Amino acid sequence: MSACQFKVPNLTDMKTLIHSTFSITPCTWQLQSALHQLEKKNVFTISPTGSGKTFMFWIPLLFNNNGIILIVTPLNILGKKTHNEAK
DSSP: OOTTOOOOOOHHHHHHHHHHHHSOOOOHHHHHHHHHHHTTOOOOOOOOTTSSHHHHHHGGGGTOTTOOOOOOOSSHHHHHHHHHHHO
16 A cells, blocks of 8 residues: 555544544544545635634544645644644
C-alpha cells in the first residue's frame, strides 16, 4: 500500500477509534465531515464557535498517518491556536 492509499473506515469504526484515543465521542456531523475528507471530497464546514470544528479536521489523521491537512484561518491568532492544539 503506497503512502497515498489507505482504507476508508466506516462511521462505527471511526467513532470507536476516536473514543478510545481521545476519550471523546464525536458528533455525527464531525464523523460525516471527517469521512468525506478521507474520501477525498472537498469539505466546507460552517458551525458556531466552540462546536468542535478544529477537532473534526484532525480526525482523518488517525486513519491516514501520511496525510496532510491544510487549514486556512482568517486570523493569525486562530492559526497559532490550531498549531498549538496539534502539538
